[in-house]
Amino acid sequence: MKFRTFFVCTAALFCGAFLAGCSKPPSLPVLQQIEYSNLADADTQNLLSDLLQNAGVSDLRIQTFFEHVQKFNSAVDPAWLTTGFETAKPLDLKYDPYSMQDVWAEKYGTFPGWNCRITACGLFGDFITVTGEADFDAAEDTLFMDYETLDTDPEALCGDKRQKFDALFAPVKTTNTTDIPTHLKTIQQEWKRRGLSFVADDKIRLISVVLHDQFSETDNSLMIGHVGVMLPTSDAVYFVEKVAFQEPYRLLKFKNRTELSDYLMLKYDNSWGQDTAHTFIMDNANLMDGWRILEEPTDSNG
Template identity: 55%
Template sequence: MTDAASRGLLSESLADSGISENRVSILLDRVDQFNASVKNEWLTEGFESGAPTDTKYDPYEMQELWTEKNGSFLGYNCRITAFSLFGEFITAGADQPETQGEDALFLDIETLTADPAVLCGDSTSKFCALFAPVTAADSTETAEQVKALQAGWAERGVAFEEGAARLISVVLHDRFSDTDNTLFIGHVGVLLPAGDGSLYFVEKVAFQEPYRLVKLRNRIELNDYLMERYDTSWDQDTARPFIMENDSLMEGYRTVPTAAN
């Protein structure tokens, strides 16, 4: 997202998917802030092909340079970026607390406190209702965990408006004990249709890592892109990571074999 053509394509795709001009403007302002804080050679100009885990930068060096230029301000991660774009298509119950899930979301909440404008008029309460961990099923089966996540969201009144833009969430199962068994959105981005039938995926890789606009042929390719990056554990008493599209398991979801499993 460093060149005018990519930014124009992104802006047009977001607008065509019903995302407001204000939300697009706030995203591009934060993209400019990040890009100005790191070395230009670390970023791409236009689309470049590569493996899902390929980067042109060392994340630790990038973090050091971000901190040098922005002090203690953490910046923005995947959840904040996706919610900033997609929040108008989500509702949550009016009785939700201002914050919840602080043990998992404390860094997110720190940024939202420092820069509430990035919420685009939405509330921290709705953000936390969507992203705070929910109680997982006592199972390693994906179908059971999907039901558990849906039930957790339903209890909080979380619902999604159907539209062209879709929220894509990589859900991680953490189990540290019989009483600490949760599902948590470890990565999230916004999926947009492209004019040629392919897809665009908008994401922020991490707090001090870049924004990305990724072009993919279909949801299976999106699945494999995300699973290669986030399905990094195996042979545990937890379910494999799974991918939600809004509040349903994404069509095309599959586990991807790796050399270790």
């Protein structure tokens, strides 16, 4: 049995280097460097606040988000966080994740904190609608830590009912195939059955990293293993995320959506050598423009 979906918000999974079948021309090089901030300074906080306000995110959601950022950043060693925007290789970290978890636990005990899903839903909730009371399987086995946080801090969803969170993030049953169009259609149809839809707005988009888990030949599921909010502008594509429960917030700046795709695929596509489909990335309810699969790394020793 594979437990990838639960842990994917807590670790970066290395995949590889060049493209093999994509929606952008092969002349675009694979992302080699990222520009990011941990929102520990006034300038980047003001930048993100302006982007969110311009996109129509409510004051309550922005305030709640930055309260969580402040609580996290004040709990960890400042040396682990950026000063403004910094550059790094896509998978490089300034901190040891285990040390960061220990420091968080010293201050907050058993409270797990906020992860990617809770953070994104808190920010993006006004752009998600759920109608009806569709019945679907509970997600206690995969979202139990999310629920622990929401039980302790129900205000993290900024007034939204748990139903909206569950409709978006509860796993979706799928078939045993590596065909991504099949999985994409499956999750789209299931979201529609659940009454889940998105408010279209070019200034803000929900970017979801969808993982295929295969527990057996007859037991397959799709789950949003990582998620963040994209804020496109005329000259950049910004992406805000919480890396993991006890890892930092990030505001990243990319030139285009393909760079964002590469960043997420390098971290979360661990399908190589398995009988599962590649990770794919959704923009609201559709495949993200610019998404591409990266080629499996080769063994230089033959």
